[in-house]
Structures are given as C-alpha cells and as structure tokens.
Amino acid sequence: MPAFSFNDILLLATTLFSVGLAGVLVRRNMVFMLMSLDIMLNAAALVFVGAGARWHDATGQVMFVLILALAAVETAVGLAIILCLHAHGRPTLDADTGNLLRGWNHG
Amino acid sequence: MHALALLAASVTVVGAVMVITRRVAVHAVLYLVVTLLSLAVILVMQGASFAAMLEVIIYAGAIMVLFVFVIMMLNLGHPDSAREKEWLRPRAWCGPGLLAAIVCAELLYCMGTFSGPARPFAPITAHDVGLSLFGRYVLMVELASFLLLAGLVSAFHIGRNRVGGN
Amino acid sequence: MGEILLPLLILCPLAASMIVSVSAGRMGACAIGTVACTGVGISAVISIILSITLLSGPPAGVLQVTLWPWMHIAGFSADIAFMLDRVSMVMILVVTIVGLLIHVYAAGYMRDDPGIARFFGCMTLFVAAMLVLVLASDLLCLFIGWEGVGLCSYLLIGFWYNDPANTAAARKAFYMTRMGDVALLCGLLLLATATGSLRIGAVLAAVTNGQLAPSGVNLAALFILVGALAKSAQIPFQTWLPDAMAGPTPTSALIHAATMVTAGIYLIARLHDLFAMATPIMALTAILGTLTLLMGACTALVQSDLKRILAWSTISQLGYMFLALGCGVWQAALFHLMTHAFFKALLFLTAGAVIMRTGHEQDIFRLGGLRHAMPGLSAAFAVGASALAGLPLVTAGFYSKEMILSGVWHVHFGLTREWTLSGHPLWGIALLGAFLTALYIFRCVFIVFCGKKQGTSATGRTSRLMSIPLGCLCFLSLCGGVIEMPDTLPPLHLFSTLLDPKTPLSHADEPIWLVLAGALAPLAGLGVAWVLWGRATPVMHEIPGQAAIIRLARTGWGMDALYDRVFVQPFRLLTWLTHHDVLAHAITATGRLTQAVSGRIFQARTGFLDILSIWGSRGTGWMAYLLGQLDNGRVRWYAAWIAGGLCAGLAMAVLS
Structure with a gap:
C-alpha cells in the first residue's frame, strides 16, 4: 500500500503549483521568479511520477527526466540573461524594467 | 496516511511558501533545496527511487549550485533587501495572490471528481x-x-x- | 578487408581535417598542405583498391558495411551504414582523384594565405562529407553528408570574410540550397512514412512493388527533385552559383564545379527506379534541364568575368545532366558528370593560375595575348575548352555529350494517354546548346590567350605543385572519354556496362547523321568564334552592351532582382513592421483618432444621438487605449494574463 493515494499527490501538486504561480506573479526580482518557475515545474513533474506510480507505467518517470532537462535549460538561460542584464549596469533585478526593446527603462 | 508522508508533504508546501516570501535570495535558495529534498522523499514513497535520485543529484545538486553561483556574482547587498521589503507590501500581494488562489481552487474542484481503484504498490x-x-x-x-x-x-x-x- | 577499408576511406580526410583545424597557427603552410594531401591521397588509394576488388567480384556485387544502428523506434529504423556499388564506385573515384589533384594544386595556390589551415580544414572536411553522401546506403545518412557539403560550401565561399560581398554570397548560397534541403527532407519523410525505412534498397523495392500510390511517388519524386535542383543550381535556384565564385579558386573547382553541385545528379541517378515510376516528374526534370542549359550558355556568352563564365558554363553543363536524367539515361548523366569533373576542374584551376599570375585580374577584356607569356597554361586552358565544347573524337566531352544527345533523341514521354512529349525538340535545343557552348568558351579562349596584349602583364612562374595536377587533368580531359563510344563508331560500352550490366545502353538503329550533327555543332561554334574574336582583327571585340536583352542576360536574366522584389523585400518589410511594433501604434492611433472625432462632434452638436455617438466613440477610444496597455512589455503582466486565461478556461470547463 503506497503512502499516498493519487488524490493526495494531486492535492499536493496543485498546492505547490499555485504557490509557484503566486511567486511568479508577486515577486519582481527575476531570481525569485526563476525559483518560482522551478517550483511550478516540480509540481508538474510530481503529477507525472504520481500517475506513473498509479498505473504502474515507466512513462511517468520518462517525462520526469525530460522535465528535468527542460528545467536545467530554463534555469541556465534565465540566469545567463540575469547576469548579462546585471553586467550591463542595470541597477536592480526588477523584471518590470525590462519592458523596452533595445535598452531599458532606468526609472 | 503515513505520518512521515504527511510530514514530507507539509515540509514541501511550507518550504515553497518560504521560498516565495524571503527577502534575501540565498535564504530562498536554501528553502528551495529543503523543498526539493522533501519532494524527493515523496517520490521515493511513490516507488520512483530513480526519479528521487535525479531530483537530489541534478535539481538540488546541480541547478541549485547554479543559483548560488549567480547570486554570488550578482553581489546583492542591503539596499536590495530593503527594496525587496518595499516590493512585498500587501498591496502588491493581494491581486496576484487572489488570482493564484482562484486557479488553485478551480484545479482542486476539477480533480475532486477523480477516483478509481488503487493498484497494489510496486516500485x-x-x-x-x-x-x-x-x-x-x-x-x-x-x-x-x-x-x-x-x-x-x-x-x-x-x-x-x-x-x-x- | 573491404569492411575496414570503407570506413577508413571516409575517416582519412576527416582525420586530416581534424589535425589541420586543431593545429591552426602551430604548423607551417607546407606541413598543412602535406597533411591535407596525404589524407585525401590515402583515400584515393583506398578507393582504387576498393574499385578493383568490386570489379573483380560478381557483376551485381555490393559491399555493405553497417557501422552502428542509429535509431530503432516503432515503425522506423535508420542505421549509419555505407554501401559501395558501381554507381558509388564511380563517384568515389571522381571525388578522391579529382579531389587529390585539386588539393595538390591548392597547396601551391594557397601557400601564402594566412588562413591556409582553415582552408584545408574545410576542404578535407568537404571531401569526407562528400564521401558520406555518395557512400550512404541510408537516405538519412545521405542527408548528413548532404548538409555537411552544404556547410563546407558556405564556409569556403565566405573564406575571405573581410569583404562583406563574400559573406553575402556565402549567405545567399546557404539560403538557396537550404530551401532545397527542406524540400528534400519533406520527400524523405514522405518515403519514410510510406515504407518505414530509408534504406535505399528497401525504399526502391517498396516503390517498384507498388507499395506507394502513384500520387505519393510523384510527390516524393517532386520534393527530391526540388532538393536536387537547389543543390545543382538549376532553374529556378541558379542564382547562387555565379556569386559562389567569391571563394578561392580551388574551392570553385572542387565544390562548385566538380563534386558538390553534382550531388543532385547523383541523388537522382541513385533513385532512378523511383523517378522511372513518376513520368510527369521525369518530363519536368528534362524540361528544366533543357531550359537551364540554354539559359546558362546564353548568359555565359555575354559575361566578362572569367570565373563567372565558367560558373554559368557549369550551370549549363549540369543542365545537360538533368536533361539526361529526365530522359532516363542516368548512365549518360553519370558519364558526363565524370568527364565534366575532369575538364571543369582543369578549366577552373588554369583560370586560377592565370588570375594569380596576372595580379588578380578576372576581366577577360583586360587580359589578352597571354599565349606568349604562359604557353603551358594556354595549352591547358585550350584542352579544357575543347573538352567542354566537345570537339569530336579527341576529347572526353564529346563522348559523354554524344551519349546524352542520342539518349534524348530516343526518349518518349507518355504523360497521359492522349498527350505525349517527344524528345526531338529537347534534342534540338541541346544541340543548339552544344553550339553555344563551343561559341562562349572559345570566345573566352581567343580573347584571353590570343589577340593583342592588354595592359596587364604576367609575372612569375606557375610552381611545379600547381602544374602537375593540371597535366594530369589535361590527360583525363582528353582520354577519359574513350571508355564509352557511340554505336556508329566502334561500339564500346565499358562505362554503361559497368554501371548496369543487365541492360546495356545501346542504340544500334541510330541514324549516322545524329552523331554527325553532334560532332559538327561544336565545330561550327568554334568556327563562328574564330570569325568573331579569333582573327588578327576581330569582327567584334566586345558584345555591345547597349541592347537591353544583353544587359538583362549579363545580370543573369534579372532573376536576382526578381527574387529580391518577390521574397527579400516583403520579408524586410515584415521585419521592419515587427521591429516598430506597428500593431500597438495602429491601436493607439485609432484610439486617438476616435477621441479627436468625438471632441469635434461634441463641439459641433449637442443632440441626444450625438451624445450617444460621442460616448460611443470615447468608449472605443478607451478600449483602444486599454488594448495598447496590454502589451506593455512587463513579463509579470504577461504571466498574469496567462494565469487569467487558465482561470477562465478552467472555469468554463467546470461550469459546463
């Protein structure tokens, strides 16, 4: 008997997903937005693994591996962009200042 | 439900909440590591030990190290912490928080209809x-x-x- | 032994490429040239050994090597596998031997260039990719080689990248061939879904067994034809090849004359069973080939740049090969491919030596009377020119062109039950093309090497390293054709029997005037060229540029301008529009306009309806303002909109 039923997993994943979503929407610091995105990705991955365990299918963990690859790429590129913006002399990591193409709003 | 399972699930959720409410980025990263580790515990309980291993090694290991490095290079100081406090006022919270809560409620409502016979546990x-x-x-x-x-x-x-x- | 030699054949140039590229700046020019030539030389020796082994075996013998399985998934599998049969044997001989001669020449030609390591790295990589292309027994593996040669072509056209014109030419070649590659990939996917494998043998067996519907066969053949047309610079993709002459001359000789541009011909010859099932596509191939050969010859006649003349002549000769493929005589196409590789490499290398010794002067009207200054080069160029023109009996070009012409005469396309297409008009145009070929190439010979001495003077000597390959190519251009003769001469069919032992190509009922006409057309061209440009006081020193049609022909019939209008300018406009965020501007402008109108109306009248209209227009104005606020560039707002959409979608799902 598994410690969790699939319903519990769905409940937990939904909560995690909402917390991550709230983080993306609330935080203006881009580092925090990336971390919240990672929480959301983890919630999705958890559902896949839970479904895999529920129907005893390895596909769930295959999807987990792919999500892991996606998260790695997303984090690497996102952090590279943050570093790049920071090195270009942007004063803060505020995502809202990045609203202009070819340059940014220093206000 | 198992007591350990309950503990892991609550640590996960509390850790996630702490991540999105911290003012100092390094603290948030540490809480995220805690969240990921307890998520790995949950994965083991699901019989997905391979996924749990990957979660610990790649997520909590490699990706979080990336975050730590970048935060080190950004060299955030006291003014940033103060600015974060400024940005985390309730006025900024309520709208997005409401939206996320609505999404959460709807998702929970949707999955409330799910039911089915449980299978025997096999890793x-x-x-x-x-x-x-x-x-x-x-x-x-x-x-x-x-x-x-x-x-x-x-x-x-x-x-x-x-x-x-x- | 073949199992080891076949991968080694590809590995040698690849290893040379790796060594040369990694050693950039650490090895002298001499050492780099030696390594590159050794790599290609070893593979030339291996290809000769393999050919002897293959020919001493049974007539239909094939050497198969599967290196490793690439992917096996449900319903589809692909291997990294190579296959040596008689078609690919001809190709590896041409690629490695002509490649070796050009590498030796290039070792002398590029000796003083600072980028020699990069040059030889790309050239040897090209040889390796070309060998992958011709040896692949799996179409997906062939595609790797196909893209590899395209990449090397791009790198070498833009070799002198300091000049923006060169990089533009490289990009143009890349884009044009990439369009064809997309079509080729579509064709391959079509075949893969229909047959479940891309092994050439399996695909052809499935097609000939009727596993594919006729429309499917036609569509796949059309896609593959488009890919081949783009690679071989045929109408409508011909514009990239003349610009590709921006690269170093050995590159033009190896990639843009002898081997890479013939990849399209090789592909269709390899899949000739598929094309034989698609009669309309065969007719299309023949017609496009005919048009291209005529257009290429006419354009070459009015060019004044030596390398561009040769480039247009390549396009025209490739047109002959496509004509032969379209008429089903793929053996003739491969034969012409081989002889063309010999004499066109010779012409390019000689032109390169001439250009090098006259201080990078490429305009034929500024060269002149070089016969005395460089007798050896003049003789080599004349040999190449006569082989290109196909002067009867003594040159290789004559026999291959004759084989194509007789094949075209006998062909008959049964497109539908009522409508058939005879090969006779195509034959007539091809004969006219042969006349024009002799005319334009001897125009070039007479203007550059005969006549009065012009301002440029020749300096220096051609080094031994460069003249030995020229001598070998001269020999091949003269004598490489006697292995296949028309039936009216001694009926010798070594080449076509070699390729296809079961059904040798023979036209015993061929009228003798057919061969005579093919022999006389180049002679007539030579005579006219002599009258116009050859005598001590030429009738015409330069074709007058005033006539509109000549000006048009000089620019390649305005195709570049046309493509610029039709494809490039609209795309530029689109990028400009997106760059300037026109949608947001339009929304804001609409809002401002309606607000302004409402203000005017308010000033003018105050009736009930007017107030209604005013508020209406104000409302639309605000709406427009709000819409404009939607794309404010703030990531968090976008995320919020996504979340809101999720909310709404879930709500609809829950409530319904």
Missing part, C-alpha cells in the same frame, strides 16, 4: 525507465538533447556578449 526501477526511455521514447531523448544543445549555445552566446559589452 518502478531505473531499469524499467531506461528501457522505456531508450526504446519507445528515443526520439524524445534526441529532442531533449537538441533542447540542451540550444540552451548551451544560447547561454554561451549571452555570456559572450556580456564580456564584449564590457
């Missing part, structure tokens, strides 16, 4: 995952490798521009 080993990954889903592996390559190239490109900009 899925790395062997099964490997067979599936390099058998039926080998094209997905190729696609993932394309994605990683694209990520590598773009991260390199962005980083190089940064050097050129200075």
Whole structure:
C-alpha cells in the first residue's frame, strides 16, 4: 500500500503549483521568479511520477527526466540573461524594467 | 496516511511558501533545496527511487549550485533587501495572490471528481525507465538533447556578449 | 578487408581535417598542405583498391558495411551504414582523384594565405562529407553528408570574410540550397512514412512493388527533385552559383564545379527506379534541364568575368545532366558528370593560375595575348575548352555529350494517354546548346590567350605543385572519354556496362547523321568564334552592351532582382513592421483618432444621438487605449494574463 493515494499527490501538486504561480506573479526580482518557475515545474513533474506510480507505467518517470532537462535549460538561460542584464549596469533585478526593446527603462 | 508522508508533504508546501516570501535570495535558495529534498522523499514513497535520485543529484545538486553561483556574482547587498521589503507590501500581494488562489481552487474542484481503484504498490526501477526511455521514447531523448544543445549555445552566446559589452 | 577499408576511406580526410583545424597557427603552410594531401591521397588509394576488388567480384556485387544502428523506434529504423556499388564506385573515384589533384594544386595556390589551415580544414572536411553522401546506403545518412557539403560550401565561399560581398554570397548560397534541403527532407519523410525505412534498397523495392500510390511517388519524386535542383543550381535556384565564385579558386573547382553541385545528379541517378515510376516528374526534370542549359550558355556568352563564365558554363553543363536524367539515361548523366569533373576542374584551376599570375585580374577584356607569356597554361586552358565544347573524337566531352544527345533523341514521354512529349525538340535545343557552348568558351579562349596584349602583364612562374595536377587533368580531359563510344563508331560500352550490366545502353538503329550533327555543332561554334574574336582583327571585340536583352542576360536574366522584389523585400518589410511594433501604434492611433472625432462632434452638436455617438466613440477610444496597455512589455503582466486565461478556461470547463 503506497503512502499516498493519487488524490493526495494531486492535492499536493496543485498546492505547490499555485504557490509557484503566486511567486511568479508577486515577486519582481527575476531570481525569485526563476525559483518560482522551478517550483511550478516540480509540481508538474510530481503529477507525472504520481500517475506513473498509479498505473504502474515507466512513462511517468520518462517525462520526469525530460522535465528535468527542460528545467536545467530554463534555469541556465534565465540566469545567463540575469547576469548579462546585471553586467550591463542595470541597477536592480526588477523584471518590470525590462519592458523596452533595445535598452531599458532606468526609472 | 503515513505520518512521515504527511510530514514530507507539509515540509514541501511550507518550504515553497518560504521560498516565495524571503527577502534575501540565498535564504530562498536554501528553502528551495529543503523543498526539493522533501519532494524527493515523496517520490521515493511513490516507488520512483530513480526519479528521487535525479531530483537530489541534478535539481538540488546541480541547478541549485547554479543559483548560488549567480547570486554570488550578482553581489546583492542591503539596499536590495530593503527594496525587496518595499516590493512585498500587501498591496502588491493581494491581486496576484487572489488570482493564484482562484486557479488553485478551480484545479482542486476539477480533480475532486477523480477516483478509481488503487493498484497494489510496486516500485518502478531505473531499469524499467531506461528501457522505456531508450526504446519507445528515443526520439524524445534526441529532442531533449537538441533542447540542451540550444540552451548551451544560447547561454554561451549571452555570456559572450556580456564580456564584449564590457 | 573491404569492411575496414570503407570506413577508413571516409575517416582519412576527416582525420586530416581534424589535425589541420586543431593545429591552426602551430604548423607551417607546407606541413598543412602535406597533411591535407596525404589524407585525401590515402583515400584515393583506398578507393582504387576498393574499385578493383568490386570489379573483380560478381557483376551485381555490393559491399555493405553497417557501422552502428542509429535509431530503432516503432515503425522506423535508420542505421549509419555505407554501401559501395558501381554507381558509388564511380563517384568515389571522381571525388578522391579529382579531389587529390585539386588539393595538390591548392597547396601551391594557397601557400601564402594566412588562413591556409582553415582552408584545408574545410576542404578535407568537404571531401569526407562528400564521401558520406555518395557512400550512404541510408537516405538519412545521405542527408548528413548532404548538409555537411552544404556547410563546407558556405564556409569556403565566405573564406575571405573581410569583404562583406563574400559573406553575402556565402549567405545567399546557404539560403538557396537550404530551401532545397527542406524540400528534400519533406520527400524523405514522405518515403519514410510510406515504407518505414530509408534504406535505399528497401525504399526502391517498396516503390517498384507498388507499395506507394502513384500520387505519393510523384510527390516524393517532386520534393527530391526540388532538393536536387537547389543543390545543382538549376532553374529556378541558379542564382547562387555565379556569386559562389567569391571563394578561392580551388574551392570553385572542387565544390562548385566538380563534386558538390553534382550531388543532385547523383541523388537522382541513385533513385532512378523511383523517378522511372513518376513520368510527369521525369518530363519536368528534362524540361528544366533543357531550359537551364540554354539559359546558362546564353548568359555565359555575354559575361566578362572569367570565373563567372565558367560558373554559368557549369550551370549549363549540369543542365545537360538533368536533361539526361529526365530522359532516363542516368548512365549518360553519370558519364558526363565524370568527364565534366575532369575538364571543369582543369578549366577552373588554369583560370586560377592565370588570375594569380596576372595580379588578380578576372576581366577577360583586360587580359589578352597571354599565349606568349604562359604557353603551358594556354595549352591547358585550350584542352579544357575543347573538352567542354566537345570537339569530336579527341576529347572526353564529346563522348559523354554524344551519349546524352542520342539518349534524348530516343526518349518518349507518355504523360497521359492522349498527350505525349517527344524528345526531338529537347534534342534540338541541346544541340543548339552544344553550339553555344563551343561559341562562349572559345570566345573566352581567343580573347584571353590570343589577340593583342592588354595592359596587364604576367609575372612569375606557375610552381611545379600547381602544374602537375593540371597535366594530369589535361590527360583525363582528353582520354577519359574513350571508355564509352557511340554505336556508329566502334561500339564500346565499358562505362554503361559497368554501371548496369543487365541492360546495356545501346542504340544500334541510330541514324549516322545524329552523331554527325553532334560532332559538327561544336565545330561550327568554334568556327563562328574564330570569325568573331579569333582573327588578327576581330569582327567584334566586345558584345555591345547597349541592347537591353544583353544587359538583362549579363545580370543573369534579372532573376536576382526578381527574387529580391518577390521574397527579400516583403520579408524586410515584415521585419521592419515587427521591429516598430506597428500593431500597438495602429491601436493607439485609432484610439486617438476616435477621441479627436468625438471632441469635434461634441463641439459641433449637442443632440441626444450625438451624445450617444460621442460616448460611443470615447468608449472605443478607451478600449483602444486599454488594448495598447496590454502589451506593455512587463513579463509579470504577461504571466498574469496567462494565469487569467487558465482561470477562465478552467472555469468554463467546470461550469459546463
């Protein structure tokens, strides 16, 4: 008997997903937005693994591996962009200042 | 439900909440590591020990180290912490928080209709995952490798521009 | 032994490429040239050994090597596998031997260039990719080689990248061939879904067994034809090849004359069973080939740049090969491919030596009377020119062109039950093309090497390293054709029997005037060229540029301008529009306009309806303002909109 039923997993994943979503929407610091995105990705991955365990299918963990690859790429590129913006002399990591193409709003 | 399972689940959720409410980025990273580790515990309880291992090694290990490095290089100080406090006022909270709560409620309502007979518990080993990954889903592996390559190239490109900009 | 030699054949140039590229800046020019030539030389020796082994075996013998399985998924499998049969044997001999001669020449030609390591790295990589292309027994593996040669072509056209014109030419070649590659990939996917494998043998067997519907066969053949047309610079993709002459001359000789541009011909010859099932596509191939050969010859006649003349002549000769493929005589196409590789490499290399010794002067009207200054080069160029023109009996070009012409005469396309297409008009145009070929190439010979001495003077000597390959190519251009003769001469069919032992190509009922006409057309061209440009006081020193049609022909019939209008300018406009965020501007402008109108109306009248209209227009104005606020560039707002959409979608799902 598994410690969790699939319903519990769905409940937990939904909560995690909402917390991550709230983080993306609330935080203006881009580092925090990336971390919240990672929480959301983890919630999705958890559902896949839970479904895999529920129907005893390895596909769930295959999807987990792919999500892991996606998260790695997303984090690497996102952090590279943050570093790049920071090195270009942007004063803060505020995502809202990045609203202009070819340059940014220093206000 | 198992007491340990309950503990792991609550640590996960509390850790996630702490991540999104911290003012100092390093604290948030540490809480995220805690969240990921307890998520790994949950994965083990699901019989997915391989996924749990990957979660610990790659997520909590490699990706979080990336975060720590970047935060070190950004060199955030006291004014940033103060600014974060300024940004985390209830006025900024309520709208997005409401939206996220609505999404959460709707999702919970949707999945409330799910039910079905439980199967006997049987772990899925790395062997099964490997067979599936390099058998039926080998094209997905190729696609993932394309994605990683694209990520590598773009991260390199962005980083190089940064050097050129200075 | 063949199992080891076949991968080694590809590995040698690849290893040379790796060594040369990694050693950039650490090895002298001499050492780099030696390594590159050794790599290609070893593979030339291996290809000769393999050919002897293959020919001493049974007539239909094939050497198969599967290196490793690439992917096996449900319903489809692909291997990294190579296959040596008689078609690919001819190709590896041409690629490695002509490649070796050009590498030796290039070792002398590029000796003083600072980028020699990069140059030889790309050239040897090209040889390796070309060998992958011709040896692949799996179409997906062939595609790797196909893209590899395209990449090397791009790198070498833009070799002198300091000049923006060169990089533009490289990009143009890349884009044009990439369009064809997309079509080729579509064709391959079509075949893969229909047959479940891309092994050439399996695909052809499935097609000939009727596993594919006729429309499917036609569509796949059309896609593959488009890919081949783009690679071989045929109408409508011909514009990239003349610009590709921006690269170093050995590159033009190896990639843009002898081997890479013939990849399209090789592909269609390899899949000739598929094309034989698609009669309309065969007719299309023949017609496009005919048009291209005529157009290429006419354009070459009015060019004044030596390398561009040769480039247009390549396009025209490739047109002959496509004509032969379209008429089903793929053996003739491969034969012409081989002889063309010999004499066109010779012409390019000689032109390169001439250009090098006259201080990079490419305008034929500024060269002149070089016969005395460089007798050896003049003789080599004349040999190449006569082989290109196909002067009867003594040159290789004559026999291959004759084989194509007789094949075209006998062909008959049964497109539908009522409508058939005879090969006779195509034969007439091809004969006219042969006349024009002799005319334009001897125009070039007479203007450059005969006549009065012009301002440029020749300096220096051609080094031994460069003259030995020229001598070998001269020999091949003269004598490489006697292995296949028309039936009216001694009926010798070594080449076509070699390729296809079961059904040798023979036209015993061929009228003798057919061969005579093919022999006389180049002679007539030579005579007219002599009258116009050859005598001590030429009738015409330069074709007058005033006539509109000549000006048009000089620019390649305005195709570049046309493509610029039709494809490039609209795309530029699109990028400009997205760059300037026109949608947001339009929304804001609409809002401002309606607000302004409402203000005017308010000033003018105050009736009930007017107030209604005013508020209506104000409302639309505000709406426009709000819409404009939607794309404010703030990531968090976008995320919020996504979340809101998720909310709404879930709500609809829950409530319904």
